[in-house]
Amino acid sequence: MHARALLHLLQLASPSLPIGAYSYSQGLEAALDRGLVRDQAGARAWIVDALHHVVARFEAPVLWRLLQGFATRDAQAVADWNERFLAARDTAEFRAETVQMGYSLGKLALDLELGDDQLRDILQAQAEIALPTAFAHAAVALDVPHEAALLGALFSWAENQVLACVKSVPLGQVAGQRMLLSLQPEIESAAAEAMQLGDDGLSNWSPGLSLLSMQHEVQYSRLYRS
Template identity: 40%
Template sequence: MFTDFALLRLLQLASPALPVGAYSYSDGLENLVETDVINNQKSLCMWLEQELQCGAIRLEAAIMLRAYDCTNSNNCEGLSYWNSWLTAIKETTELREQSWQMGGSLIGLLRDLQPQQKMQNLVSAVGKPCNYAIAFGLGAAYWQIDLKAAVLGYLHSWASNLIGAGVKLIPLGQTTGQKLLLQLDTRIALTTQEILTLEDEDLSSCGWGLSLASMAHETQYTRLFRS
C-alpha cells in the first residue's frame, strides 16, 4: 500500500528544492539551444520524448530500480556493482561528474536525515563516488516508497529540471513550461511501464545526440550550466 508517509517522502525526494544541485545542469540542452537544434516548445518536447523513449535517462531509471531492489534485500554487493556499472556507461566527463556530484549530495543528505545504523551501512556499501540514480533508489527503498511511484517520480523530476533549463535558455514562459510538462505525462507513464519490465540483458540506450552535445558543451563560449 502506498501510504501517506511514503507519498510525502517521494514528494521530498523528487522535489526541485532538494539540495543536490540539479538546477545547475542542463544535460547538453545548453549546447543544443546554442546550436539552434532546440529553439521552441515543439523541438524541446520532441527532444525530451526521444530521450524518454531511447535515451540515457531510461538506463538511469532502470539502475535506480535495481538499487531499490538491492536496498530492500540488503544486497550491499549489488549496490556496489550497479554503482560501478552506471559510472562505466557515462560517455563524457561532464555527465559522469554530474551524476557523482548529485549522488554524493543526496547520499550526504540521506545520512543527515536518517542517521540510523542501517542507512549508514547501506551508504558505506555503495562506496565513493556514488551515482545519483543509486542514491535515489536507496532513499526510495529505505523510505518504503512504492516502486512504480519511485520510477515515475525519478522521471518526472528529470523532466521538470530540463524543462526549467529550457524555460531559461530558449527562452520559454513559465506557463509554456507547465504545459510541456503535462504533454510528457503519457510518455513518462509508458516509459515507466517499460522500465519496470526490463531484464538486465535488455539494458541499453541510443543517445548519440546527448553525447555529442555534452562533449561540445565544454568548449562553448558562454555557459550558464555545468553540463
C-alpha cells in the first residue's frame, strides 16, 4: 500500500471527518438504558456480537460490492446495492443515520472534487446516498485498495462504538483503548468474512437490535441520535 493511499485512508476513517458519526450509537445507548450493557466486559461482548452478526454479514459485504461497483464504473450495481442497503434499514433511526452521514460524506467528496466525472456522476445519480455508498466512492476516488478500505471502515465503526462506551458505560480512556486494541483480530475476521460471503449469504436479521432501535426513538433521555 503506497504512502499516499494510506494517508488518504487515515483521513477517510478519521473520527474528525465531519459527517456526524459521533452523534450515533447504533442501538448501544438503548442497550445501556435497559441494562443489557453494564460494564467493560458487557460492552466488548456487545460490540463483538454486533460486528460479527450484523456488520460482517450485511453492511461490510455491501460496502465490498459498492467498492467493486465504483471501481468498474458499474452504475447499475452501485444503484442496486445502495437501494438494497437503504431498504434494509428497518427502523426510522437507522435509516436516518445512514442517509444523513451518506449525504454529508457525499457532499464532502463532491466539494473536494474527489474522483473523475464518471465516479461523481454515479454518486450524484442516487436519490439518497447510504453511508457505505459515499464511503466506497471516496475510497475508490482516492485510490485506496479495497481490502484496506474495508478494514478502515470496520475500524471506524468499532472506534465509534468504543467511544460511545467510554462516554456512556462509562469507561476510562485507557480501558477504551485497551478494548479497541483487543478488537483488532475481530475486525480482521469480520473483514475476511465480508469479502467471501456470496449474495445469498447476506443477512441483516437482528430483531433484538431492531427492537432496541425502535425503543430508543421514544427513550426519555438520550445523548445519541440512534
